[in-house]
Amino acid sequence: MFVTYLVVTLLASALNGSAAVANLIGHEYPKSEADRNRVPRSWVRPLGVLLGAGALGLLAGIVVPVLGTLAAAGLVLYFLGALGVHVRAGNFRLGAWALFFVVALAALIVNLAYHPNA
Template sequence: MFATYVVVTLFASTLNGSAAVANLIGHTYPKTQADLNRVPRSWVRPLGILLGAGAVGLLAGFVVPVLGVLAAIGLVGYFLGALGAHVRAGNYRLVAWALYFGAALAALVVALWRY
């Protein structure tokens, strides 16, 4: 089961880390999503920082397991908030959201299992 923990954690960290980079460098995709979900563009970079912190926290969980659990909880909360933004804006294109949420939830499950 440890191999599952490693694979799931690395996948979730990579996924969220790449999203964080996209937000932080000002890529058009996060800006477009912000517009679709009626989120101010000024929030794109701070949200990217949160994603990056979650990605780093998942990796830190390899050394300090409680940090991995806390990071996974934070990412699950982040994506629940993103779901709320999607629903509020009437944007039901949730495939990408489901991928990110599923990865965060899986990371939480395996982190709790390890902890």
């Protein structure tokens, strides 16, 4: 079980960490997605900070389990909010969203399974 927990946690952290970096450095993809979803571009960096916090929280959860569980839950909520924004904007291109959501949900599930008291 530990190997599954570690692989899923590291994958989720890497995926969200790379998205955070893209947001924070001002890469064009997050900006174009913000435009497509009618989100102000001024939100791109703060959203990147949230993604980065989630990625770091997942890693910290390897040492302090409750942090990993909270980070995974926060990422699941983040991506549920993102789904709402996509739907509100009429943007049904949800492939990237589905990947991020499923990985965040998997991280939450393995966190809860591996650390049931966290």
